[in-house]
Amino acid sequence: MIRVVTLDPFDDKQLAKFNRTLYTAFGVGSEHSGSAEVPSGMSEPLDAEKLLDEVKGIRAYKDDKVLLLTSRKLKDRELPSGKAPTVGFARYGKDRAVLTIAPYKDLETGYKAIARHALHQLGTLWELHHCLDPRCSMYPPWTPSFNQGDHIFCTFCREKSEQKIRLAKS
Numbered sequence: 001m002i003r004v005v006t007l008d009p010f011d012d013k014q015l016a017k018f019n020r021t022l023y024t025a026f027g028v029g030s031e032h033s034g035s036a037e038v039p040s041g042m043s044e045p046l047d048a049e050k051l052l053d054e055v056k057g058i059r060a061y062k063d064d065k066v067l068l069l070t071s072r073k074l075k076d077r078e079l080p081s082g083k084a085p086t087v088g089f090a091r092y093g094k095d096r097a098v099l100t101i102a103p104y105k106d107l108e109t110g111y112k113a114i115a116r117h118a119l120h121q122l123g124t125l126w127e128l129h130h131c132l133d134p135r136c137s138m139y140p141p142w143t144p145s146f147n148q149g150d151h152i153f154c155t156f157c158r159e160k161s162e163q164k165i166r167l168a169k170s
């Protein structure tokens, strides 16, 4: 299942809606699994890769995917095309990703874009690749149009994620 672990305070109702969106997208349970501390000494903007390595106290079982959610900014990353603002980061096929709601003040304000980025990061954990369909959440997230899209997958990516989730369970 998907475990959302918060690193900052979030509104419970907004989190519940967010979990329903993740459940709808992946067909797998999603719940707020408590909070964790940003390691002492780490300041904003947070280093996404370091966060994934160093956040402690996450309770997760085998095959769970953990999404760390923060309202703090993440440090820009160097891409071949230059510096890109980092909304989220996930290691392909692993069990943890991080997502920021910045620059929005809460989940609700930026809901569509935040949910779309969440699908993208969790999709990466389930080994989805970037997708050429601009409507799909696996479309490259640094493209200017990405934030305008819906939090959905194309048929191909949806089927691939369902297949990966089934394989992980068996």
Ligand SMILES: [Zn+2]
Pocket (backbone or CB within 6 Å): 131, 132, 133, 136, 137, 138, 139, 153, 154, 155, 156, 157, 158
């Ligand atoms: Zn797709």
